Amino acid sequence: MNDSSIIQDVIPSGAGRCPPLMAGAAAPGGVMSSNTPPLSSHWVGAEDWLECSMYVDWLPEKWVETRDKLEIYKELAAHEEVPKEFKRWDVNGIEVNVEPAGAKLGHKNKGSYFAYKMEYGEITVLIADHPSPRGSIPNVVIRINGEACLIYGAINCLKHGRDFIACLGGIIRKEKLSRVDIALDMPGVGMSDFFAAFNEKRYICRAKSRGFTESNGLTLKFGESPLLLRIYDKLAETQKRANPLKAFAIKDRRWDGVIPGQAARVEFELKREALKERGIDSPDDYFMKRADLVNYLVRGWFRFTSEVVDRENKNQSRAEVLPLWKEVQTAFESWAGSPAGCSLAPLNREAVDVTQLFKQMLGLGKAAARYQGKNNLNTEELLPYIMNGLRANA
Secondary structure, eight states: OHHHHHHTEEEEEEESSSOSSSSSSSOOOOOOSSSSSOOGGOOOOEEEEEEHHHHEEOOOHHHHHHHHHHHHHHHHHTTTOOGGGGSSEEEEEEEEEEOSOEEESSSGGGGGGGGGGEEEEEEEEEEOSSSBTTBBBBBBEEEOOOHHHHOOHOOOOOOOHEEEEEEHTEEEEEEEEEEEEEEEEEEEEESSSHHHHTTTTEESSSSSSSEEBTTOOEEEEEEEEEEEEOOOOOOOHHHHHOOOOOOOOOOOOSSSTSSSSSSSEEEEEEEEEHHTTTTSSSSHHHHHHHHHHHIIIIIEEEESSSSSSTTTTTTTTGGOHHHHHHHHHHHHHHHOOOOOOOOOOOOOOGGGOOHHHHHHHHHHHHHHHHHTTTOOHHHHHHHHHHHHHHHOOO
16 A cells, blocks of 8 residues: 555545634645746745633633633543533634543643633633642643644634633733744655665754654654654655545645655753743744744754764864755745844843742741651741751752
């Protein structure tokens, strides 16, 4: 069975382009022309994941109503015998599916707890069970996964997420970008040239970690969280995961409606710390600086070369860029735009709100004092106690 028939099995039958389930859905890219343009002119750049933490003040009367609704639908979702039509919460004509349990965010899910988890028009929304933020901890999260980005586009999804919060009576005071994935889909391109350059160490990379896996097709990996680059066989991954909607959408949105014989993807994943190190705090910061960020990633942070890099004599900068990678650079710039000269200097760390961390530190100090039988220390006595403990264990 060839590639086309395999992937066709996971694409729903029936002609037509991916339906615009939301108004303003992202337009498919990679327009073909009657001439013979460069291969990269058919490649499509886009966000493939965007996650935003929000600091929201809920209007008191609306919060009571919203919380009551969330509790009702959360309880209904927990009962299998309740028909599905009774579990759907209609908000502005869009069905909201509330999960029977909340979610934790943070390293290994040990972070903040959000009591309510729901899907609004393919967007995941997490809401904490309190009407305003607590210190530096957000009380709402909007998560736009790869499927939502693929079908509707990240900007459109973010707008819908903000509108959803406003509709429920929330006033967004501040936003922080938690993660963004930036991808370039390359129909017609396989992994052989990339893998050859990888094996021969023909690359310049600011990250020390690099390797490859072959679980869902070949994947090259450079770097680790919070900043990493993946270059992988997107066609093989699509076949193996067999998600009909996503397979149809990627064919429609990223492959010009045609199943290619081969298709690779270049994808950068940046989490919060990597974004802050490059001067990006909010989603608006990201979209304003996107062109400069992408330019840095494909030219300054990583690039493949045509020849083996002279690392011993520290002549890396003299190595000629691999022609295939030049096309990657060009295609990313065609999507993100030319650099505008925006600063990517790290955020001022002194301006970061660390109130909650100091409160936690004080709480740990009080706990340590209690363990040692010092239950009645006032603030003037507690602070020297904490300092002496820190000095003794430094």
